[in-house]
Amino acid sequence: MPQGGPFDKSAIRADVAPVAAQNESKLSLALKTADAPDAALEDRDIAKEVDAKLGTINDDNNSFQGLRPRRRSDEMSHSSYSDSDDDEAQDFEIPLEPENEENTSDYIPGGYHPAYIGEYYKGKRYKLVRKLGWGHFSTVWLAKDTEDNKHVAMKIVRSAKNYRETAIDEIKLLSKLNHTDPEHPGHQHLVKLLDYFDHQGENGVHICMVFEVLGENLLSLIRRYKHKGLPIKFVKQIAKQVLLAMDFLHRLCGIVHTDVKPENVLLELEDVEQIVQFLENAQKQRKEMLKRVHSTRVSSASLGDQTSPIDISASIDEANDFPRTMSRKGRLSRRQTLITGSQPLPSPLRSKSNSFFVSPLDTNQTLPGTTPFRGSVSNFDMEDLSDNHSRVLESLSSISISAEQRLHQWEPPKAEELADDDILRVKIADLGNACWIYNHFTDDVQTRQYRAPEVILGAQWGCSCDIWSVGCLIFELLTGDYLFDPTEGRSFSKNDDHLAQIVELLGPIPQELIAVSRNGKLFYHSDLQRLRRIKNLKPWPLQNVLMEKYKFSETDAHEITDFLSGMLVPDPKKRMDAAGLSNHYWLNDCNVEGYVDREVGTRGEDISGWYKEVRLHHHHR
Missing domain, CATH: 1.10.510.10 (Transferase(Phosphotransferase) domain 1)
Structure with missing residues (x-):
């Protein structure tokens, strides 16, 4: 067998055939009869x-x-x-x-x-x-x-x-x-x-x-x-x-x-609204924490802290740049940029009688394959905020970025973990x-x-x-x-x-x-x-x-x-x-509902266009 034979994963998925140019609607072409x-x-x-x-x-x-x-x-x-x-x-x-x-x-x-x-x-x-x-x-x-x-x-x-x-x-x-x-x-x-x-x-x-x-x-x-x-x-x-x-x-x-x-x-996704709510809650917690960090650091600076309010604000703005906006030449302000960073919606699965679904009811909930959620406003007092600026910023990241990544990085269930009535839709x-x-x-x-x-x-x-x-x-x-x-x-x-x-x-x-x-x-x-x-x-x-x-x-x-x-x-x-x-x-044992009354082994004998294009009368390509 030549190099790169069956079961070799090295080829690139983008290998798709070239396409012909057309300027008329596919449907309108077909209906000129x-x-x-x-x-x-x-x-x-x-x-x-x-x-x-x-x-x-x-x-x-x-x-x-x-x-x-x-x-x-x-x-x-x-x-x-x-x-x-x-x-x-x-x-x-x-x-x-x-x-x-x-x-x-x-x-x-x-x-x-x-x-x-x-x-x-x-x-x-x-x-x-x-x-x-x-x-x-x-x-x-x-x-x-x-x-x-x-x-x-x-x-x-x-x-x-x-x-x-x-x-x-x-x-x-x-x-x-x-x-x-x-x-x-x-x-x-x-x-x-x-x-x-x-x-x-x-x-x-x-x-x-x-x-x-x-x-x-x-x-x-x-x-x-x-x-x-x-x-x-x-x-x-x-x-x-x-x-x-x-x-x-x-x-x-x-x-x-x-x-x-x-x-x-x-x-x-079994419940899109719950996923969105989970992400929104994480973002709200993070913003609330940022406000408290900012106000505390400004107060500390006015009392002689060596870190200036401008330095703190810059750090906070950097931590709060979520979702980021950007240009090809680097980061710009939100007004200057055209591009918003892509954030695909996560699809974590958990088994629960009859379907796989996500139910992040709040940001403290642990999802499958993750560790408990780290970081909430109540985890810090005002002394903490002023004493350890870098630790607070790190924790702030855990409130939303870590929460988001936990949704993205869920571990799929193993075969032995599946219940008889679990269904992947x-x-x-x-x-x-x-x-x-x-x-x-x-x-x-x-x-x-x-x-x-x-x-x-x-x-x-x-x-x-x-x-x-x-x-x-x-x-x-x-x-x-x-x-x-x-x-x-x-x-x-x-x-x-x-x-x-x-x-x-x-x-x-x-x-x-x-x-x-x-x-x-x-x-x-x-x-x-x-x-x-x-x-x-x-x-x-x-x-x-x-x-x-x-x-x-x-x-x-x-x-x-x-x-x-x-x-x-x-x-x-x-x-x-x-x-x-x-x-x-x-x-037979897949538990998916839905039945079409058709015998196994039928080969498209009664399906129009099964193996070739149906030619309409007076239709010319």
Whole structure:
């Protein structure tokens, strides 16, 4: 096997395919026909509703054209809605350095909106509370919905026309979810778009998208388990929920996600308001202490203390710089800077009959995997404040920063600590790369490690490519490693190595698929059996890998292989569909509610767009 074969984690997650430029809405392209099927007609009604609400922008600040951005979730950094590409990144610390934030040079007409804590949107309805993260496409904020009295996540999209059009496409896809059968058990496992609107700013008109608040993603959970795999119980629960969501997308909505991976599956937060209240209480305690320190030190200085009030104030201001604001050249005052430090909302889990949840009722509470909370106003008297300035400042940090880090640094529960009825709840997020079954925006889809063979070969693809990605995802949850992690060498490309790894694990790719693919002859000899640039393949079947490398028992390895083998079928036509897989016996004891009446083993025979794009009459790409 060439260097960097299966199970090597060295490749970078950001290896995603290039994208084509487009300047028209995906949906509008697909609907240029009078004979569109009923589903497309329904989608056209949704498109009209979205277009009417957002309208057309002709402002100069929004006129930048450029390439149509195909937003990848792995571009979104330091956010509870996505993750950094660096596998060595410290996910659980509050990013405070300028290099961890978006560039100030992107705060220009057509670029980011200079949002700030306390800013209102949609009149006085939404008030920004905390920056959660940022990406090439948008910044993401925690906001208070003053009308419904709850917290929400809000994406503020860059204002240039190409970003605006991409956001509108995503809103139409998300709106389809909202308009489709809410009784389907998969509906609850997809992120919910709550609102969207335009916001006029100094850099143009920005689309704002409002979502329910979710926690960290599965890549963060994989890292918490130190890449040694999650408890099988958790993996079964996640698998069932993801499959139900996929069935809802594929069969009911006519949507292909095209980017299923750990970064795009997020933990549900059982009580967002309690988490926010915990953080607010910690901050209030810290501010109260700062006031007392300041007043005490000023009094001491006036009585002859050698430390001046100015020195003390500077130290206090430094300690109180939370959340920090910054520029690329270093720290600036709040008025001067455009950038607020990102603080992803923590997602600590604790077991409590039926679900995992966080309940930080007050700042003195001990959360799982932490030591008791250190520091409160009552822990110091006024003599302490004047006698030991440095100790007080250190303790002040423990009141809010330590409290925050405790939430971020929780230890995940071990398998033996789980109760029978504990459930880890997840939702699939980020439809920024999704498409309609009747209009594939591009053929360059899926993140490398989760890319299906038909996509690598340049053959037709459809909903079943998502199922392949789900199989790769589940293996990664079980083991902590990629299933396929190709590299390039002097004489072969990543695509060559990827195909070789697939063949070694699963057997030959069907000659029929290679023959009808656009790039088959680039990778295979004329017999369509032998790879051109990689010889001497070393087969290592999946069940053997699970037992020999990852030390699963023979029974577990057999059952896992039986489950995954229905997804990891090289022929996209023969891949099992999500609803049938959700009823596989391996998931019988996962305790996740939700059932779709479909036999195990169905292979998308009745699902439109299962393995290829649906061509509408008179529709030309």
